[in-house]
Amino acid sequence: MTTLTSTDAAPAGAATPAAEALALKLAATRRRVGALESSAHRRNSFMPYTPVAGTPYVELDGQRLLMMSGYSYLGLAGDPRLAAAAARAVDTYGTGAHGVRALAGTTPLHQELEAEVARFTERESALVFSSGYAANVGTIGALCGPGDHVFVDKLDHASIVDGCQLSGATVTRFRHNDPEHLDSRLRAAPATGVRLVVVDSVYSMDGDVAPLPALREVCDAHGALLMVDEAHALGVIGATGRGIEEHYDRQVRVDVKLGTLSKGIPSMGGWVAGSPDLVYHLRYGARPFLFSAALAPAQCGAALEALRILDREPHRVAHIQSESARFRTAMTDVGMRVGDSTTAVVPLIIGTDTQAYDYATTCREEGVVGLPVVTPAVPNGLARLRIAITAAHTSEHVDTAIDAFVRAAERRAVARA
Known part of the structure; x- marks a missing residue:
């Protein structure tokens, strides 16, 4: 055993190289965010909005604002x-779980x-996970590992990317919504092990939809499995809100479907749906599921009721789409500029990070909340406000938002297409 002598130890109060390296990272974050949020009035992140019950409005510092960026x-x-x-x-099961699902955490409500x-x-x-992020990371990790190959769209959500990296599989990216490029990537990869293609149904930053029939054709030609993340699709696309397969009139099916319970379904959690064998495997092989506490009863109850309401009230979906x-x-x-959006997710593409923050701040002065998305979430020069149209927005609300966004663009001299 090696013992440090007094000459080996750092002097009291002296920074170690590790501490100095960490300090540089912390300071960089302060500088980057501080440059955008240089005053309290310019703050657009981590703001404590209070919802106004039964409306799409929120309150912030005594001001009533129309929320146009909620999920x-x-x-x-x-x-x-x-x-x-x-x-x-809560009355039946309490406020929390008794443990992980494999042990004491499963209740009849989870199964329902x-x-x-x-x-x-x-x-x-x-299978229900504690979050959509956990569902992606856990599912990819349980299906793929060293010797396997995952192919991901360049604009896939961070949880997909992280799941691929953590899995240990070989990860290959293909150009956004480009089946021909995916075809070339699959042709160049070894035809061994599990070959999994993962895409979003609706892309959260752009609001466009994956070309599912063409992707399915490419996957079938190369013996690859197809997995889609329906996070921004459930309740949004398809005649009754059932997502991308319904959107394409059920021409094709995917092998693994997953999504969240925290967007269209306003609760918490994630889900994966598929064959009984797939779900059985994930119960025992998806580490974020196996080693996380069970979803709390209140979230289960709310999610279950929301799914049933969606089933009974498809007019909500039609309203969102129109x-x-x-x-x-x-x-x-x-x-x-709204990019290639065809869904309820509508980017208002502004330009630089600073310009997006300027525009968002001016929109708030006009009475609407449109939240900025900046680098590294989007490429340089394509910072935007990400707008989400919901069933809570009446036509009058949408008109109000349109007028406010236009006035703010005029005030900020936002470049037009």
């Missing part, structure tokens, strides 16, 4: 039916929720 696509956040379901779950997810997504079985189309048209008509 409760179905307009069910705060719905009294969900609150009652959550309360019933999983059965409803499976039914709604038109699969035989489903109002988001109207919003996109109005924005492009005045020269705003």
Whole structure:
């Protein structure tokens, strides 16, 4: 055993090389964010919004603002039916789980929720995780490892990318929504082990939809499995909100479907749906599922009720689709850039990070919240406000937002297309 002598130890109060390296990282974050949020008025991140019950408005520092960047696509956040379901779950099962699902954490409510997810997504079985992030990381890690190959769209969500890197599999990226490039990548890769292609259904920064039929054709030609993340698709695309397969009139099916319970479904958690064998394997092989506490009863109860409401009230989906189309048209008509969006996720592409923060701050002065997304989440020069049209937005709300965004663009001299 080696013992440090007094001459080996760093002097009291002296910074070690590791501490100095960490300090540089911490300072860099302070500088980067501080340059964008140089005053309290310019703050756009981690703001404590208070929802105004039954409306798409929030309150901030005594000001009532129209929220246009929230993820409760179905307009069910705060719905009294969900609150009652959550309360019933707490009354029966308590406020938390007794442990992980494999041990004392599983309740009849978890099984009921999983059965409803499976039914709604038109699969035989489903598994509920503590978050959508955990579902992606856990599923990819359980399906792939050293010797296997994962192919990911360049714009896939960070949870997909992290799951691929942690899995130990060989990871290959292909150009966004480009089946031909995927085909060339698959041709160049060894035809050994598991070959898994992973895409988002709706891309969270751009609002465009994956070309599922073409991707399925390429995967079938190369014997690859196809997995889609429906995080921004459930309740948003498809005639009844069932996601990308319904969006393409069920022309093709995917091998692994997963998504969240925290966007269109305003609760917490993630889900994976597929064959009974797949779900059985994930129960024992997906580490974020196996080693995380079970989803809390209140979240299970709220999610279960939201899925049932979505099934009964598909008019919410139709409203989202019609109002988001109207919003996109109005924005492009005045020269705003919305990229390739065809869904409820509508980017207002502004330019530099600073310009996006300037514009977001001015929008708030006009009474609407449009939150900026900057590098590294998006490429340099393509910073944007990410707008989400929900079922809680009436036509009047959308008109109000359009007027506010246009006035803010005029005040900031935002470059038009």
